[in-house]
Amino acid sequence: MNRPIFRLYVVVLLLFAGLVAFTSRWSVLEADELRANSENRRPLIEEQQIARGSISTRDGVLIAESVGRGRGPQRVYVRRYPQGSLFGNPVGYSFVDRGRIGIELSENDLLSGERNEFASLLDQVLNRKRAGDDITLTLDANAQRVATEALERALASTPGAEGGGAVVAIEPDTGAIRAMASVPGFNPEEARDEQRFEQLLEQGTASPLFNRATQATYEPGSTMKVVTAVAALDSGEFDTSTVLNADSPKEISGAPLANSGGQSFGDIDMRTALTFSVNTYWAQVGEQLGAETYIEYMKRFGFYSDPPLDYPDNQMAPSGIYSEGRLIEDPGRIDIGRVAIGQERLLVTPLQMAMVAATVANGGELMRPTFLEEARDPDGRVVEKLDPERVRRVMSAQTAQAVTEMMTDVAREGTASGLSTRAGQLAGKTGTAEIDVEARVNRPWFIGFAPADDPKIAVAAMLERCTGCSGGAVAGPIATQVMDALAGG
Amino acid sequence: MSARTRELFALIPVALLVTAGFAQVFLVAGDEIGDLSLTYGGYFLAVCVAAHVLLRIRLPHADPYLFPLCALLAAFGLVVLYRINETLAVGQATVFLLGLGAFAATIIFLRDYEVLQRYRYLIAVGSLALLLAPRLPVIGSQVNGAYLAVDLGPISFQPAELAKIGVVVFLASYLNDKRELLSVAARRFLGLTIPPLRHFGPLLLVWGAAMLLLVFIRDLGSSLMFFGAFLALLYVATNRFSYVLVGLVLFAAGAWAVSGAVEHVRDRFEIWLDPFAPNAPAGAGQITAALFTEAEGGLFGQGLGQALLKLPGPFFPSTCEAGFPYCGSILPEPHTDFIYAVIVAELGLFGACGLIACYALIAARGFKAAMMAPDGFSKLLASGLTAVFALQVFVIIGGVVKLIPLTGVTLPFVSYGGSSIVANMILLALLMLVSERGRRAAEQGVGA
Numbered sequence: 001m002n003r004p005i006f007r008l009y010v011v012v013l014l015l016f017a018g019l020v021a022f023t024s025r026w027s028v029l030e031a032d033e034l035r036a037n038s039e040n041r042r043p044l045i046e047e048q049q050i051a052r053g054s055i056s057t058r059d060g061v062l063i064a065e066s067v068g069r070g071r072g073p074q075r076v077y078v079r080r081y082p083q084g085s086l087f088g089n090p091v092g093y094s095f096v097d098r099g100r101i102g103i104e105l106s107e108n109d110l111l112s113g114e115r116n117e118f119a120s121l122l123d124q125v126l127n128r129k130r131a132g133d134d135i136t137l138t139l140d141a142n143a144q145r146v147a148t149e150a151l152e153r154a155l156a157s158t159p160g161a162e163g164g165g166a167v168v169a170i171e172p173d174t175g176a177i178r179a180m181a182s183v184p185g186f187n188p189e190e191a192r193d194e195q196r197f198e199q200l201l202e203q204g205t206a207s208p209l210f211n212r213a214t215q216a217t218y219e220p221g222s223t224m225k226v227v228t229a230v231a232a233l234d235s236g237e238f239d240t241s242t243v244l245n246a247d248s249p250k251e252i253s254g255a256p257l258a259n260s261g262g263q264s265f266g267d268i269d270m271r272t273a274l275t276f277s278v279n280t281y282w283a284q285v286g287e288q289l290g291a292e293t294y295i296e297y298m299k300r301f302g303f304y305s306d307p308p309l310d311y312p313d314n315q316m317a318p319s320g321i322y323s324e325g326r327l328i329e330d331p332g333r334i335d336i337g338r339v340a341i342g343q344e345r346l347l348v349t350p351l352q353m354a355m356v357a358a359t360v361a362n363g364g365e366l367m368r369p370t371f372l373e374e375a376r377d378p379d380g381r382v383v384e385k386l387d388p389e390r391v392r393r394v395m396s397a398q399t400a401q402a403v404t405e406m407m408t409d410v411a412r413e414g415t416a417s418g419l420s421t422r423a424g425q426l427a428g429k430t431g432t433a434e435i436d437v438e439a440r441v442n443r444p445w446f447i448g449f450a451p452a453d454d455p456k457i458a459v460a461a462m463l464e465r466c467t468g469c470s471g472g473a474v475a476g477p478i479a480t481q482v483m484d485a486l487a488g489g
Numbered sequence: 490m491s492a493r494t495r496e497l498f499a500l501i502p503v504a505l506l507v508t509a510g511f512a513q514v515f516l517v518a519g520d521e522i523g524d525l526s527l528t529y530g531g532y533f534l535a536v537c538v539a540a541h542v543l544l545r546i547r548l549p550h551a552d553p554y555l556f557p558l559c560a561l562l563a564a565f566g567l568v569v570l571y572r573i574n575e576t577l578a579v580g581q582a583t584v585f586l587l588g589l590g591a592f593a594a595t596i597i598f599l600r601d602y603e604v605l606q607r608y609r610y611l612i613a614v615g616s617l618a619l620l621l622a623p624r625l626p627v628i629g630s631q632v633n634g635a636y637l638a639v640d641l642g643p644i645s646f647q648p649a650e651l652a653k654i655g656v657v658v659f660l661a662s663y664l665n666d667k668r669e670l671l672s673v674a675a676r677r678f679l680g681l682t683i684p685p686l687r688h689f690g691p692l693l694l695v696w697g698a699a700m701l702l703l704v705f706i707r708d709l710g711s712s713l714m715f716f717g718a719f720l721a722l723l724y725v726a727t728n729r730f731s732y733v734l735v736g737l738v739l740f741a742a743g744a745w746a747v748s749g750a751v752e753h754v755r756d757r758f759e760i761w762l763d764p765f766a767p768n769a770p771a772g773a774g775q776i777t778a779a780l781f782t783e784a785e786g787g788l789f790g791q792g793l794g795q796a797l798l799k800l801p802g803p804f805f806p807s808t809c810e811a812g813f814p815y816c817g818s819i820l821p822e823p824h825t826d827f828i829y830a831v832i833v834a835e836l837g838l839f840g841a842c843g844l845i846a847c848y849a850l851i852a853a854r855g856f857k858a859a860m861m862a863p864d865g866f867s868k869l870l871a872s873g874l875t876a877v878f879a880l881q882v883f884v885i886i887g888g889v890v891k892l893i894p895l896t897g898v899t900l901p902f903v904s905y906g907g908s909s910i911v912a913n914m915i916l917l918a919l920l921m922l923v924s925e926r927g928r929r930a931a932e933q934g935v936g937a
């Protein structure tokens with residue numbers, strides 16, 4: 001009877017081999033699919049058990065923290081946002097039922113302590129509990145407050161002011177974003193509650209969850225003339241003393257184009273044309289440069305792609321010339337003369353215009369914009385630090401110098417002559433995009449930096465709509481208040 | 490080195506494992522459990538050494554590895570239960586004492602186990618009665634649609650655990666008498682030796698019993714376990730593979746037919762085929778929860794006490810009077826039916842393989858005892874007990890890893906539960922009794 005007993009044992013071993021095979025199937029081979037299964041509540045619960053890192057500003061103000069409840073393996077963490085709506089954009093929120101947006105999403109790996117395979121194995125061996133890194137943002141809480149309040153005041157006091165507005169302030173030599181305000185804002189604490197979250201989504205045109213600084217695109221108006229000036233000078237086809245006839249109206253692409261107020265300037269040079277924001281001069285510059293050269297310079301500034309910022313893709317939009325919701329660059333379909341003065345179908349984000357100002361301020365080099373100043377692991381070791389990264393040289397240093405001088409003239413004697421900042425000599429450019437000519441609905445812009453000889457801060461400010469208003473009068477003061485807060489000493 | 494000295498040495502790794510396991514769980518969940526339970530580890534070992542002394546006196550030649558292997562499993566089970574809930578481990582340690590009592594009693598009173606042959610029909614009837622007891626009014630109890638437990642006031646036990654031993658004793662005795670007759674060759678067909686058709690009578694009878702079992706207690710796993718043990722014994726007794734083949738075909742056909750008629754069995758089948766289907770029958774959540782738990786394991790597991798089991802804070806149900814793990818667990822029944830999923834999550838694929846290897850080693854020693862046994866009944870008894878034990882492991886783990894439909898039997902020596910521990914200790918004692926006889930004969934044979 002021993003032979004069948006032995007065969008019986010072989011059968012038992014085969015059955016056990018089946019058990020091992022199926023155990024490996026679930027525990028290793030198909031484990032990822034099972035973890036991703038929507039019926040699996042484990043990842044959701046585990047996520048709450050991680051002490052997520054805190055978020056603070058460079059000046060030490062706490063924006064987000066995780067508060068633990070319960071003890072031992074029963075401990076769960078809930079996110080708190082003590083600053084309320086001040087940092088709703090760009091920081092966003094992180095809640096189990098709601099998911100994440102903003103910096104909470106883009107820096108999730110650091111905040112949740114996501115490590116590579118080896119490090120997590122090491123943590124396991126050393127029996128360390130997973131915990132997130134605390135991160136410090138480049139944002140300045142005071143400047144953020146000044147920017148938000150200035151926008152809110154402008155919306156409240158400007159005649160016909162509607163919608164919202166945005167401000168972006170960038171440190172030109174590092175790319176550090178020091179302030180990013182989008183009004184109306186939202187309080188992340190409200191996103192925790194389902195009903196209040198629904199209300200946030202339903203606020204129609206107000207769209208408080210929408211980050212107007214990165215996600216919304218607007219007609220830039222005359223601020224675009226800075227890009228035109230850079231392209232004109234850097235391509236070598238123009239210099240600051242190039243004289244053109246700037247009578248109004250002028251035929252551009254077969255249709256008459258007028259200066260602001262229909263004023264004729266006669267023969268003027270480029271310096272004068274920027275100081276008084278002369279449309280007919282800059283439209284001719286655009287036409288002479290041609291669409292190909294012009295778009296090439298736009299791309300150097302970062303147009304036509306998402307900004308190289310560590311931020312969720314679906315919360316950023318590229319700037320450029322749009323047709324039916326898509327970016328176009330076919331010269332035959334573009335009225336480049338009007339693009340050069342910020343009209344046509346050109347749409348830009350406030351972040352992109354701040355990058356334009358910062359690039360001129362930084363001697364022609366575009367720095368990668370960033371929010372992350374520093375990340376420290378739970379033991380206090382610095383795991384990541386702001387390392388300014390050059391994206392590309394957009395223009396020569398001479399071009400940057402010449403454009404800076406012209407922008408200084410704008411602030412001294414031109415359309416921005418009413419503006420000044422404690423940060424030092426202002427250099428800037430106003431913009432007043434006409435949304436509805438008959439109703440006199442405009443979109444005021446200002447981009448600029450200070451001090452002009454050694455720029456510390458570059459700012460773009462925009463208000464969505466107001467009646468009969470101008471960039472210099474409405475957007476300019478917002479920008480200079482932020483400059484005061486950041487570089488005013 | 491004598492067999493018993495080897496046994497004593499083999500208990501050392503058991504001691505190390507139980508100590509390390511308890512220490513690890515205590516370190517991880519120190520603020521949730523008391524240190525009192527740590528003493529249960531030492532207590533457990535003392536009891537094992539006492540059993541070893543008994544074996545030294547009564548069965549000096551018996552297999553040296555069977556007892557340490559089972560002690561290892563029991564120690565492992567204690568550690569995992571301690572990790573789930575401290576009071577479970579305390580209860581299990583007490584039951585383990587009871588089990589050792591049954592073990593000792595079997596060794597002392599059944600040394601001449603042939604006596605069982607005399608009562609084989611009584612044993613057969615008793616076993617069947619035990620199996621059907623859960624369907625009786627008042628004492629019977631239904632869990633998840635299957636009738637597997639008997640409630641006697643405060644005590645609840647699974648009669649199938651004891652019945653499996655009785656059934657094997659009966660079959661071993663019966664087949665030992667009839668094997669000459671049953672192995673008569675009639676003709677050969679496709680390389681198979683086919684016995685005369687009328688000899689398929691007993692097979693049909695037992696098949697009928699298994700189907701009846703399936704209809705009455707509605708648990709596919711139990712009937713598979715019993716019928717499988719029968720086929721194994723029939724094969725060992727007759728060396729006729731044709732019986733096994735016909736038996737398997739009959740079982741598959743019967744199970745299919747019953748699943749068409751009994752809703753609970755059909756549901757189990759449907760859940761097994763696709764537990765993630767949106768219209769899967771109620772109860773599919775059990776197996777998906779087990780698979781999700783196993784997915785946490787990976788190669789090395791999360792470590793004892795580290796995987797998510799008890800629902801934390803806001804997720805814990807507000808009305809949970811029975812307490813964890815009876816409610817508030819992300820995995821239902823983590824201490825009984827699904828303890829294997831907990832092991833995979835915390836000790837990983839490697840830990841689970843170690844556990845399965847342990848069962849494979851026990852099976853190897855059991856079959857070895859059968860091979861060395863001097864007479865037909867002993868051989869059949871040992872191989873039958875080993876086969877039913879191995880099949881039980883296959884049926885419960887196979888259910889938890891969705892290799893076969895899920896069933897309600899326990900994981901021998903590891904799951905929480907009195908009847909399982911006691912029955913398996915008796916099974917172990919019988920195996921050692923058979924082994925003692927065979928090895929003593931072998932040693933004396935060598936000596937002479």
